[in-house]
Amino acid sequence: MNILLLGGSKFLGRAYAAAALARGHQVTTFNRGVSRTDLPGVEAVHGDRASLADLERLIGDRRWDAVIDTSGQQPHDVAQTARLLRDRADHYTFVSSIHAFAQWPAEEVDESSETLDCDADLPPDQPFANALKAGCERAVQKYFGERSLILNCGLLIGPHEPIGRLPWWLDRIARGGRVLAPGDPEHRMSLIDARDFAAFGIDLTERGTTGRFVTTAPAGSTTMGELLRCCLAATGSDAELVWTDDATLLAAEAGPWLELPLWTPDEAEWYGTWRADSSKAEAAGLKIRPLAETVRDTWSWLEDGGREEVSYLAAGNPVGMEPEKEQRILAAG
Incomplete structure (x- = not known):
């Protein structure tokens, strides 16, 4: 074509x-x-x-x-x-x-x-x-x-991510020490590698498919705990994940989604964040690679000069928590 x-x-x-x-x-x-x-x-x-x-x-x-x-x-x-x-x-x-x-x-x-x-x-x-x-x-x-x-x-991750949500977690965990881990480690998430999205998109283009597809990983296909454990494995870090509940984080004015990237509190306004129904795309052939592979490849890209591509900004808003604030919340806990 x-x-x-x-x-x-x-x-x-x-x-x-x-x-x-x-x-x-x-x-x-x-x-x-x-x-x-x-x-x-x-x-x-x-x-x-x-x-x-x-x-x-x-x-x-x-x-x-x-x-x-x-x-x-x-x-x-x-x-x-x-x-x-x-x-x-x-x-x-x-x-x-x-x-x-x-x-x-x-x-x-x-x-x-x-x-x-x-x-x-x-x-x-x-x-x-x-x-x-x-x-x-x-x-x-x-x-x-x-x-x-x-x-x-849905939420795209993988090598060449310019915003820096996954890169922020990888770099933070690579630094080691006590890491503020947000919410419940079993909190369900849905993350799609940009390469898997593109492969599916090309499949549909080749077929001349039309209409609409919600294109993300299956609802709740991974967890925040799995994501951060994959970051530990990819970086080889000995960091300690300190899981901190939603109420404590919100009371400390920790910001969902961007300040602690990808964290969504268990509150009504965030209910559907990771519940987009991708079953139509799955039936049409969408394939999602293991999260560990995406995280590992992203770390390799970062270490090979990829940090120059990362802005750590989303619509002008900074991504990631300042170390001083993280330490204050950890100390208070």
């Missing part, structure tokens, strides 16, 4: 490019060329998808079998892209997020769940909001209709 990959140099886009190349597909990547280098073997076209001139230069007189969009954040930009490509490609995959669902994270979600209210023709340069992904979905569906595929991804 001849594939246009919007993105292609960073994390999930990079995983898509690697998977497509490994299967012998022709891949054109389109990105700004400023954050990462493109993989050898792709035809790299650099430009800004917000620029009409750059998009027109990319498209020219070309045609692709499929478009895979891993970089769409603004409905206006996605609508402009899809409008220009609707007669130049047969199929359009848009990588969205479970954040696009109106009920998440308070409730379980599946493909039938309502998405947030956001217009496909929203003006450009909107401030970050989860609803924007829902607007991007509508933009793709507006111009590609039944030729579109929406993948609502």
